[in-house]
Amino acid sequence: MQHPYVSFEGVTRAYPGHVVFRDLWFGVNRGEFVCLVGHSGCGKTTVLNILAGLDAPNAGGVIVDGQEISGPSLDRAVIFQGHALMPWMTAEQNVAFALSCRHPGWGKAKLRDAARAALEKVGLGQAADRKPAMLSGGMKQRVGIARALAIEPKMLLMDEPFSALDALTRGALQDEVARLVAEANQTAFMITHDVDEAILLADRILLMTNGPDARCAEVVMNTLPKPRNRATLHKLPGYHALRDHILEFLLTRSRTLAGTRPADWDPKSPPDVRPADAPLPAAAE
Amino acid sequence: MHRTVPFWQQALLSALLLGLFLGAWELAAGRGGGGTGVAVDPEYAALLGQAAAQGGQTPFPRPSEIAVRLWELLRDPFYVRGTNDQGIGVQVAYSLLRVAAGFGLAALVAIPLGFLIGMSPLLSGALNPFIQVLRPVSPLAWMPLALFTIKDSAISSIFVIFICSVWPMLLNTAFGVQSVRREWLNVARTLEAGTLRTAFRVILPAAAPTILTGMRISIGIAWLVIVAAEMLVGGTGIGYWVWNQWNNLSLSDIVIAILLIGIVGLLLDRALGAVQRLVAWQD
Numbered sequence: 001m002q003h004p005y006v007s008f009e010g011v012t013r014a015y016p017g018h019v020v021f022r023d024l025w026f027g028v029n030r031g032e033f034v035c036l037v038g039h040s041g042c043g044k045t046t047v048l049n050i051l052a053g054l055d056a057p058n059a060g061g062v063i064v065d066g067q068e069i070s071g072p073s074l075d076r077a078v079i080f081q082g083h084a085l086m087p088w089m090t091a092e093q094n095v096a097f098a099l100s101c102r103h104p105g106w107g108k109a110k111l112r113d114a115a116r117a118a119l120e121k122v123g124l125g126q127a128a129d130r131k132p133a134m135l136s137g138g139m140k141q142r143v144g145i146a147r148a149l150a151i152e153p154k155m156l157l158m159d160e161p162f163s164a165l166d167a168l169t170r171g172a173l174q175d176e177v178a179r180l181v182a183e184a185n186q187t188a189f190m191i192t193h194d195v196d197e198a199i200l201l202a203d204r205i206l207l208m209t210n211g212p213d214a215r216c217a218e219v220v221m222n223t224l225p226k227p228r229n230r231a232t233l234h235k236l237p238g239y240h241a242l243r244d245h246i247l248e249f250l251l252t253r254s255r256t257l258a259g260t261r262p263a264d265w266d267p268k269s270p271p272d273v274r275p276a277d278a279p280l281p282a283a284a285e
Numbered sequence: 286m287h288r289t290v291p292f293w294q295q296a297l298l299s300a301l302l303l304g305l306f307l308g309a310w311e312l313a314a315g316r317g318g319g320g321t322g323v324a325v326d327p328e329y330a331a332l333l334g335q336a337a338a339q340g341g342q343t344p345f346p347r348p349s350e351i352a353v354r355l356w357e358l359l360r361d362p363f364y365v366r367g368t369n370d371q372g373i374g375v376q377v378a379y380s381l382l383r384v385a386a387g388f389g390l391a392a393l394v395a396i397p398l399g400f401l402i403g404m405s406p407l408l409s410g411a412l413n414p415f416i417q418v419l420r421p422v423s424p425l426a427w428m429p430l431a432l433f434t435i436k437d438s439a440i441s442s443i444f445v446i447f448i449c450s451v452w453p454m455l456l457n458t459a460f461g462v463q464s465v466r467r468e469w470l471n472v473a474r475t476l477e478a479g480t481l482r483t484a485f486r487v488i489l490p491a492a493a494p495t496i497l498t499g500m501r502i503s504i505g506i507a508w509l510v511i512v513a514a515e516m517l518v519g520g521t522g523i524g525y526w527v528w529n530q531w532n533n534l535s536l537s538d539i540v541i542a543i544l545l546i547g548i549v550g551l552l553l554d555r556a557l558g559a560v561q562r563l564v565a566w567q568d
């Protein structure tokens with residue numbers, strides 16, 4: 001078996017009097033897209049911040065590419081929930097700032113050209129000279145995506161990147177991210193509340209129970225064929241079984257499983273499930 | 286409710302009010318000064334010196350007289366005839382020079398120090414008591430100490446300007462740096478931007494509008510204080526000039542000085558306001 005690119009090994013994060021999650025183990029393989037799904041407050045952002053190096057675990061460690069991480073790295077680019085663009089810079093300058101961190105030796109002209117090219121890729125060539133205040137929510141998030149991809153990270157981290165957008169814009173951006181990630185065979189880790197988003201993008205979906213003391217209760221393997229797109233996703237066989245399984249987890253089991261650990265619970269390998277592969281109900285008779 | 290009013294309406298009303306005010310002043314001053322000599326209290330006369338001894342010969346000036354005097358002063362504002370007789374432009378220039386020196390030095394100290402205080406909770410906690418105690422002290426209270434230690438009146442007034450303008454800049458810079466949004470700092474961290482790059486490309490632009498607000502408050506205070514400081518130490522400057530004209534009992538000159546101080550103060554504020562607009566950002 002291939003060694004995972006990222007592996008969480010017994011990670012615990014606690015605040016005084018409050019354990020967010022305990023003894024968390026999971027891996028992300030190279031080129032794999034993993035989604036983390038769970039209710040608000042269960043610790044998803046905390047997981048992502050630890051992986052980004054912005055936060056540190058109280059116990060356990062995170063191994064990336066064979067090395068334990070000790071802080072943020074250009075190899076793991078973050079697309080933030082709020083767009084987190086610098087409002088005093090134009091779209092192009094925001095991307096160029098990231099590029100200048102990646103390539104300190106580059107001159108102004110080279111940075112500008114590379115920033116332009118990155119913005120073209122997300123369809124924002126026209127808006128390069130506008131400041132964030134003059135961009136729509138969707139355009140701002142596109143700049144955030146361009147900024148993260150411009151530095152050619154080994155891994156992309158996304159914290160509910162589209163949750164603040166309207167449904168149409170969200171759909172367009174999901175397709176965009178799916179395309180860009182597939183083109184670059186990008187390893188990605190994403191937090192989301194949106195079940196369809198997870199099914200569209202993820203190869204594996206981690207289901208987290210409610211906090212406090214949350215755990216990763218189940219790993220859902222998304223066996224629907226790729227490439228997937230939003231228009232035809234719901235027609236794929238197995239889609240409904242997959243969707244129902246995740247929804248059912250979010251609606252009931254995330255709550256009933258919270259705080260409990262079965263006697264035979266092995267935190268190192270939460271059960272894999274393949275709801276989309278389940279035999280079709282006996283309709284064929 | 287605030288409706289927008291056309292500019293010309295505001296300007297017209299301003300002009301009307303000014304006209305009324307000057308007209309009333311002209312009439313009132315004309316009546317009071319034109320008549321028989323007013324009885325002068327001998328003690329008051331002694332205090333005012335030779336001018337008052339002539340017996341009420343210095344009535345409050347009328348706007349028309351002030352205008353004539355203004356024209357005289359502005360025709361040749363930069364003449365220098367000996368140390369005690371220099372044009373009003375020269376005096377204002379002296380004051381501006383002192384303000385520029387004191388304010389400039391204060392900015393050089395306050396902005397880097399404020400940056401450090403804003404970045405370091407330790408430094409912030411350690412320096413806070415000193416700042417809290419020193420900040421409310423009237424800058425003029427430092428004057429005797431400054432004169433004693435520095436022994437030079439011109440540098441002493443620069444020091445007083447320095448002391449009064451340092452606090453708003455220091456506190457605003459520290460506050461601006463402290464309130465830089467966490468998400469921008471996180472962006473810089475995930476990009477491994479380094480301390481210097483983060484300071485100059487992220488924190489400084491983010492805090493710049495707040496810093497400029499502090500500078501604007503400082504320059505206003507500095508311009509207030511320079512007049513008082515120059516009255517105390519004498520020599521040159523618009524404050525000294527006001528004091529001198531008071532000794533000569535030329536009230537017209539004092540009214541003109543007040544007007545001039547107001548206009549220069551306005552221009553200073555406007556200049557920094559323009560810089561503030563340059564660095565402002567909108568979220």
Ligand SMILES: Nc1ncnc2c1ncn2[C@@H]1O[C@H](COP(=O)(O)OP(=O)(O)OP(=O)(O)O)[C@@H](O)[C@H]1O
Binds near residue numbers: 015039040211
């Ligand atoms: N600085 C902190 N001090 C104390 N508790 C904290 C702190 N930061 C987060 N927490 C707690 O950690 C838990 C997880 O927070 P986190 O932001 O990771 O949740 P989340 O799953 O991302 O939620 P959401 O879906 O709403 O973004 C919450 O219960 C929160 O109260």
Ligand SMILES: [Mg+2]
Binds near residue numbers: 046159
């Ligand atoms: Mg969150």
